Amino acid sequence: MKNKKWWLVAFAFCLLLATFAPLASAAPDGLERVVEDHNLTERIIEPPFVLIADYLFPGIQNEAVAGVLAGWIGTILVFALAFTLVWLIARKNNTKTPSDTARINNG
């Protein structure tokens, strides 16, 4: 199916974007800047648990590799979550009111 292929290419493009994560600027972003400039860092409460902090996969010495791995994991995870959730919502809806969905799909 042509459409399916397009979606695969689009998802591959997202993974490619994530691959560039190690090249991202390490400078603080807008909010971080304000926090740093006004000595608010002491206020910050560290998270109760840490999985993939700093967008670096833990336990890997090479930061570029750790960054790419973290980026890929996140991208795949977000896709899988969004796809599953939306599929569940839509499926529930489709079984409830098939005529409604048909109407929407037809424009």
Added chain:
Amino acid sequence: MHIKILICSCNRIAIASNGKYEITRMHIPDGLLNAGTLVGTAVISTGGVAGAVRVVGKKLGEKQIPMMGVLAAFIFAAQMLNVPIVFGGTSGHFLGAALCVVLLGPWATLIILTLVLIVQCFIFQDGGILALGANIFNMGIVGGGAAYLIYQLGLKLFENNVRTKTILSFAAAWCSVVLASVACSLEIVISDVIPLRVVLPAMFGTHAIIGLLEGAITVAALTLLRKTRADLLDLQESWQTDEE
């Protein structure tokens, strides 16, 4: 290329070892906002997301399912890519609210941004767990809502062609980023952290520039989509007008 990666990595280490603020974050961490602000924004966000699930459940067609997945993945990946902005060692990155609004409407946008923020919060420790409601409120509700209102108002006021839509999506993107940052500033002010006259110019200044980046990426993504899969744009547009 390889050398560049190494240099970037070194920067990151340097910043991380500088002080207490070790984890790189772009969203509101815990400890910044007070309890009242956290509860208030959490309640609004919960209500908003519940409403969004209901509306999207009613309106969603089969064709939008892969779109929502890929768009969420794109937003996550793009949000990681901080770009240095012109002044003083500050970076900015994509938000994605406006792109999402143009393609799927405000309710689907709220769901997508909420999912991205949940993953960033729980897996990547970006954005506090207690501040999750505030982050969803700022980006999903204020950012997405602003983008939607501006885009729809513009479509009603001006001649409906590709050029108008391009300009409108740029404007919607800029406003979504700037207004989300204003909402964040107000929460900081309400929490009595720093006064308005200090936080607002700082946040507004950086995000006015980040907003230009947001506009450029939004327009580029929409143009690419129009060139390769115009049917998706048309589909969403007919779906959105259906909504009214």
